[in-house]
Amino acid sequence: MEAELTLLAGAAGTTIATLLATDTWNGMRNGVLALWRRVRPDHEEQVAAQLDVAPGPPGRAGRR
Incomplete structure (x- = not known):
């Protein structure tokens, strides 16, 4: 199960x-x-904050 x-x-x-x-x-x-x-x-707000600062494509600092 763990491998899956x-x-x-x-x-x-x-x-x-x-x-x-x-x-x-x-x-x-x-x-x-x-x-x-x-x-x-x-955990929704914490995850949203992490997704909002996720790196974007090269040349873009982050989302939002």
Whole structure:
């Protein structure tokens, strides 16, 4: 089970990194926050803040 979770986390990380450089980032961000809202609502604001300062494509300091 742990190996499967590691693979899933790796795939999710790769997907998120790819989406950081695309116009679909806002939709992805909202989807991630919706998931956190369901699973750990007490962490939603912290996750949102981390996503908002995530590095953007080269030449862009961050989102928002």
